[in-house]
Amino acid sequence: MKYIALLRGINVGGKNKVDMKRLRTLLESMKYMNVETYLNSGNIIFETDLSREIVSESISKTLFEEFALNIRTLIKTSEEIIHIESVIPDEWQNNKDQKTDVAYLFPEIDSEKTLDEIPVNRKYTDLIYCNGAIIWHIMKKDYNKSQLNKLIGRKLYHFMTVRNVNTARYLAGLD
Template identity: 30%
Template sequence: MKTWIALLKGVNVGGNNKLPMAQLRLLLESNGFHEVRTYIQSGNVIFRHQQSDRVNLAQSISEIIAAHFGFKPSVVLLTNEELAAAIEQQPFSDLSIEKDAKVLHFFFFDAAPTNVNQARLAASLHQSERLLVVGSVAYFHTPNGFGKSKLGAKMESVFGAPCTARNWTTVDAILRLVAGESAN
């Protein structure tokens, strides 16, 4: 069995798409998922499954949630190696997790984005912000805060592909949970 990390997009945000993590764990376990764990309420799920087809497995998770909770979130699936690589490849050498974990965001795409709207990107990126794409991860540094960024909410339309974001704190905590360490 393979260990997977599912990053669900847009759950438990602003009172929308409510998805209790305890219920999600039980639901996935009753549908053949093993050792299901969640991290915080924003749709981070670690599990083991015999399925190795990423696309089918992501679709299954989305459909299971739709059948029981009435909405169908998009799901990005990663292996623990891919999540570790995302942290290792973090391109901003002047940043540290100790001081910048809340202002560096990892946008995870299913595949490397190839349809970037450069004009929209230039119009949305504030001069204090930095954005670099490495493979299927866009690293977005927002020193003034993510909530003040114009680009954060436009990422999918700028890149022409669905994605989901997590800050560095969350990505690090998920990786620790996969490794069996405490997330705190």
């Protein structure tokens, strides 16, 4: 089975530093196959016959043992990543005028009801829920008005890991 591991909150603002090359080597030593990493933001693509639960636990345990970090690891199949990317409208981009992000959801909050808990001004923010993710789109000139930055202070934020739309599209294109 081909999986994508999304590590939450590593290499952000100089905190929770994880050397991705070292992590790739560690995963290869754990018998994961065809391991590759993308960017320093905690995106790992690999193959294994193990269940997602076992994989998530083993990667989190390795991060703790090798880097002394307690990092949540969200495991998605390549099919799930492709489905999430397919929901993103083509015109939603990251460029000088607009910002689009994908919040991959941990199981505890993976529900359409979570949309109601996102603290944004819907006049300035487009939101889409699909199984496994919430996608948001904001015109950059309206970012402050969108109030999306309030999400960071919410408990809800700890149950998601966010990637920009370019990363989401790249990961979906790896299959």
